Amino acid sequence: MPRERLRLGEWGKITTLKSGGRTVARTRIRDTDGKKRTVEASGRSATEARSRLQKKLSERTVPSGEIIQELTKSSTMSHLYAYWIDQKAKVVAPQTITGYKQAWSSYCASPVGELLIREITTGKIDSLISSISERTPSGARISRVILSGMLGTAVRFDFLEHNPVREVPRPTIKRQAIRALTRDELDELRGRIQNYCRHQTVDQLGVISPKLGQKPGAHLEDILMLLLATGGRISEVLALTWPQIDLISQIPRVTINATLVVPRAAGESLFRQEHRKGDSPPLTLVLPAFAADGLRRRQELPTYYNPWNAVFVTATGNWVSPANVRRSWRAARGDEFEWVKPHTLRKTVATLVKETYGVEAAQMQLGHANTRVTEAHYIQRVTVAPDMTSALDSFAPKR
Numbered sequence: 001m002p003r004e005r006l007r008l009g010e011w012g013k014i015t016t017l018k019s020g021g022r023t024v025a026r027t028r029i030r031d032t033d034g035k036k037r038t039v040e041a042s043g044r045s046a047t048e049a050r051s052r053l054q055k056k057l058s059e060r061t062v063p064s065g066e067i068i069q070e071l072t073k074s075s076t077m078s079h080l081y082a083y084w085i086d087q088k089a090k091v092v093a094p095q096t097i098t099g100y101k102q103a104w105s106s107y108c109a110s111p112v113g114e115l116l117i118r119e120i121t122t123g124k125i126d127s128l129i130s131s132i133s134e135r136t137p138s139g140a141r142i143s144r145v146i147l148s149g150m151l152g153t154a155v156r157f158d159f160l161e162h163n164p165v166r167e168v169p170r171p172t173i174k175r176q177a178i179r180a181l182t183r184d185e186l187d188e189l190r191g192r193i194q195n196y197c198r199h200q201t202v203d204q205l206g207v208i209s210p211k212l213g214q215k216p217g218a219h220l221e222d223i224l225m226l227l228l229a230t231g232g233r234i235s236e237v238l239a240l241t242w243p244q245i246d247l248i249s250q251i252p253r254v255t256i257n258a259t260l261v262v263p264r265a266a267g268e269s270l271f272r273q274e275h276r277k278g279d280s281p282p283l284t285l286v287l288p289a290f291a292a293d294g295l296r297r298r299q300e301l302p303t304y305y306n307p308w309n310a311v312f313v314t315a316t317g318n319w320v321s322p323a324n325v326r327r328s329w330r331a332a333r334g335d336e337f338e339w340v341k342p343h344t345l346r347k348t349v350a351t352l353v354k355e356t357y358g359v360e361a362a363q364m365q366l367g368h369a370n371t372r373v374t375e376a377h378y379i380q381r382v383t384v385a386p387d388m389t390s391a392l393d394s395f396a397p398k399r
Contacts, residue, residue, distance in 0.1 A: 229291030231349030
């Protein structure tokens with residue numbers, strides 16, 4: 001009579017043998033994927049070895065490929081993190097994985113890394129996220145994302161009945177009011193950047209004098225021009241190549257279809273990502289006349305080595321780093337414009353386009369999927385209401 005097939009999750013006869021002064025208990029289990037695998041555990045006696053093996057079998061879940069590496073509800077959080085980050089790396093960008101790794105090592109590894117999965121509670125997670133939030137709300141938010149993903153995996157593998165992170169409030173970051181540059185502020189900022197790029201100073205009487213030494217920020221003036229002309233992100237503007245720009249047609253256009261990714265960890269280098277942020281589709285924009293003229297002028301400048309055919313290239317043929325641009329930007333703007341960053345120009349463009357053409361036009365100019373993000377994060381709120389007195393006068397008392 002043929003032997004009856006093991007049911008899913010069932011194991012066969014447990015055998016024991018001596019090995020190196022200890023007893024090893026071993027059996028074959030039919031995992032929930034239908035495959036049979038050998039599982040073993042050791043102890044000082046046959047009874048202890050059998051007990052440990054039975055506990056291991058009761059907590060066992062099916063391996064995912066062989067990557068899960070015998071995860072159980074008694075595995076440590078560090079073990080679970082190693083599995084989760086390996087799986088996450090298959091579906092998100094490398095720079096996102098780098099951010100997750102930095103956050104885990106900085107905020108989570110020491111407090112919870114050696115805790116067992118079954119020991120994790122909502123209270124423990126809430127206490128951890130609260131303590132991180134006191135130091136850095138943004139660090140608390142990414143830590144919550146990581147822990148939620150990890151423990152969601154634990155729920156999927158039936159290690160936990162529910163995700164303990166679900167009831168932990170999301171850390172809030174105090175949002176600054178959106179501020180766009182006025183025309184006068186923009187003119188002042190542009191003048192400062194021009195003087196910086198031309199290596200000049202202006203004294204209190206308005207007298208312009210040349211500076212001594214090396215001329216810095218050679219690209220900054222044209223970068224400002226394109227940020228204002230497109231409303232693009234700094235990393236998108238610096239990733240532009242000449243084939244993306246059409247200056248020959250009657251209506252000059254630029255197509256934004258890539259972004260520069262700044263290294264975030266040792267060993268990484270600046271590289272051009274062949275799609276926009278969030279894998280958004282290419283965005284084609286009409287260039288205003290001042291930008292088209294500026295690009296034609298720039299196109300005529302001599303370049304000695306430009307393997308990428310980039311609009312902005314270093315003397316050694318590399319991409320211009322956003323970090324270096326921001327460094328020059330801070331030196332050029334002065335303390336009075338400390339609040340102005342390259343990204344402020346994106347808000348300035350959005351605000352102007354919204355005031356002139358409406359919020360849908362601003363959304364299209366920035367390349368957002370909908371108006372919600374544009375309105376919430378890029379358009380300065382109107383704080384001066386229009387004259388409504390012709391309607392309000394109807395409430396006046398009768399004489």
